[in-house]
Amino acid sequence: MPDVYSNILEADFAIQERIATILELRAADPQQVEFLDHYLQSLPFADQSQVLEIGCGTGAVTRALARCPFIAGVAGVDPSAILLNHARMLSQDYENVQFYQADARKLPFEPDSFDTVVLHTALCHIPGPDKVLEEAFRVLRHDGLLVIFDGDYASTSFAIGDNDPLEAVAMAAVEVIAHDRWIVRKLPGLLRKAGFDVIGSRGYAYSAACDAEYMLTILDRGADALEASGIISANLAIALKDEGRIRAEQGNFFGLITYGKLLAKKRF
Numbered sequence: 001m002p003d004v005y006s007n008i009l010e011a012d013f014a015i016q017e018r019i020a021t022i023l024e025l026r027a028a029d030p031q032q033v034e035f036l037d038h039y040l041q042s043l044p045f046a047d048q049s050q051v052l053e054i055g056c057g058t059g060a061v062t063r064a065l066a067r068c069p070f071i072a073g074v075a076g077v078d079p080s081a082i083l084l085n086h087a088r089m090l091s092q093d094y095e096n097v098q099f100y101q102a103d104a105r106k107l108p109f110e111p112d113s114f115d116t117v118v119l120h121t122a123l124c125h126i127p128g129p130d131k132v133l134e135e136a137f138r139v140l141r142h143d144g145l146l147v148i149f150d151g152d153y154a155s156t157s158f159a160i161g162d163n164d165p166l167e168a169v170a171m172a173a174v175e176v177i178a179h180d181r182w183i184v185r186k187l188p189g190l191l192r193k194a195g196f197d198v199i200g201s202r203g204y205a206y207s208a209a210c211d212a213e214y215m216l217t218i219l220d221r222g223a224d225a226l227e228a229s230g231i232i233s234a235n236l237a238i239a240l241k242d243e244g245r246i247r248a249e250q251g252n253f254f255g256l257i258t259y260g261k262l263l264a265k266k267r268f
């Protein structure tokens, strides 16, 4: 089963609505809020900045950008009309936000339109990241800043010991939650090739123990993927999902995903 985000337009309405719910659930997760706040606060936004978020989904990060000081306007781009409907509804109170239905590999903007471009957990889902970076380079102004925060999904783990069956679920989940689980580790080379200088990087460890609500949605997607591939029965898929919830209730659940953030400047 491929990563549903990488072919978002082929996902039916119910799946895209489920994705909308999951994206807002993740955005409200305290650790995810902390990661986003931490890196946004460190960004050197110029006064009256124009910012673009590529792959904005329901616009949780777009709204956070719009609340930052110095930012005059934020554009959010996503191919999914269904996710963009949510984004527009959720940002009704924001005057400095606009959304566009478009593909990251063919952005509907003139060259040199933005001071900052943000890709927040988007690049790992898009086949052809070279083309996305080429477009980011084109629409950024001289000295513009590219900010990439993405899941290092190869690090995903639910195991709490050797041969833990939930680890197989984590591995299956990675197949369906990321098109390229290695993208974070490839980024320095890809950015250099696209004409950027990397000026900063750091990792964030997302570990769900006490509050596992979002991580359990990943467990569910892994169990569903194993069932859909015919490896396990529906009964075992249910049992594996139950196992995650029982662990969470009893305080034994542990899930880990590391994220990477890279800052890069447009080179001239």
Ligand SMILES: C[S@@+](CC[C@H](N)C(=O)[O-])C[C@H]1O[C@@H](n2cnc3c(N)ncnc32)[C@H](O)[C@@H]1O
Binding pocket: 005, 006, 007, 008, 023, 027, 054, 055, 056, 057, 058, 059, 060, 061, 077, 078, 079, 080, 083, 102, 103, 104, 105, 119, 120, 121, 122, 125, 126
């Ligand atoms: C995991 S979501 C991240 C959404 C948002 N950045 C956030 O963090 O809440 C990945 C997003 O990438 C979008 N996406 C997938 N393919 C895309 C493409 N070719 N161009 C632009 N966005 C794309 C999906 O529709 C989805 O909204």
